[in-house]
Amino acid sequence: MRYMLLIYNDEAATANAPRDKTEQVLAAYGAYTEALKKSGAWLAGDRLRPTQAAASVRMANGNTNVLDGPYADTKEQLAGFYMIEATDIDTAIEWGGRCPAASTGTVEVRPIWEMTEYLSEK
Template identity: 45%
Template sequence: MQYLLLIYQNEVEYAKIDPATSQKMMEEYGAFTQSIIQSGNFKAGDRLRPTTTATTVRVRDGKTLTTDGPFAETREQLGGYYLIDAPDLDAALAIAARIPSARLGSIEVRPIWVYD
């Protein structure tokens, strides 16, 4: 089954991290990504640009409305994702717990809805 691992952390707090700590985390991400590629769990993954670059689109009464920024105000912002293949939720949760940002923010694990 496929799961989407959504990576949330506070952008303001992350910006305060010193360059050496940030570099170490990026190296950890590289190692983590390589490990799930090698294990066969990896399907896709990307880091996202900050929420200041986001635009939200809504259609109401046939009119398209756009708003700068993310959909909702939250303490943590969506910063990236991994799409993985795992045999069950427990395995997906174990993989999510290894994502470096789990120590600073949170990882939302969502099963992918497969249409038959």
């Protein structure tokens, strides 16, 4: 089954981190990504640009409403993701716990609802 590991961090703290700390974090993510790839669990993953570069889109009464930045003002922002293959939720949670963000922010582990499952339920 595929899972998303959604990485949430305080982007202001990340932006203001000392250079040596940033380099340590990037090295930790490099090692984590390599471990995922070597295990065969890695399917995709990337870092996201800061929320100032985001736009939120909603449709209301046939009109497209665009809001610059994220929709929610929260302490932690979605900073990146990994899509992994795991045999079960416990294995996915183990990978989530190994993610560097788990020690500084939050890693949300969410199963992907495969469209083939949805279509077969109808």
